[in-house]
Every structure is written in C-alpha cells, then in structure tokens.
Amino acid sequence: MSSKIYNVPNISCGHCVATIERELGEVAGVAGVRASLDTKQVTVDHDDQAVLSRVEETLKEIGYPAAA
Numbered sequence: 386m387s388s389k390i391y392n393v394p395n396i397s398c399g400h401c402v403a404t405i406e407r408e409l410g411e412v413a414g415v416a417g418v419r420a421s422l423d424t425k426q427v428t429v430d431h432d433d434q435a436v437l438s439r440v441e442e443t444l445k446e447i448g449y450p451a452a453a
C-alpha cells in the first residue's frame with residue numbers, strides 16, 4: 386500500500402471534503418481517501434500507481450484540480 390498526497394487549493398468547506406472523499410472513493414483501485422480542510426490536502430491510498438491518473442482526472446472533473 387502506498388499513499389499519494391495532493392494539494393487541492395479549491396477545498397473551502399466541509400462539503401468539499403465530503404464530495405472529494407465520496408467521488409474518489411468510487412474510483413477503481415482507490416483503497417482509501419482522506420481530505421483535509423485545514424491543510425487543503427487529499428491523501429489517496431492505493432496499491433497501483435496507475436490508479437493515480439484516474440484520481441487526477443476525477444479531481445479535475447469534479448472541480449477540485451490538484452495543484453501542480
């Protein structure tokens with residue numbers, strides 16, 4: 386199991402956190418998601434690096450793109 390941390394500047398309230406955790410939780414291959422309002426970071430647990438491109442696409446689609 387590996388974890389990847391994304392900086393997501395658009396996180397502005399608890400609703401954002403809930404949306405991100407729900408939507409990324411549905412991405413195939415994602416083992417766990419934790420989003421933080423305080424740090425504006427999203428931590429994604431995964432077994433396979435290939436999952437991360439789908440995670441990044443999903444973040445864009447739902448309006449929370451990861452900072453470069």
Ligand SMILES: [Cu+2]
Binds near residue numbers: 396397
């Ligand atoms: Cu919000």
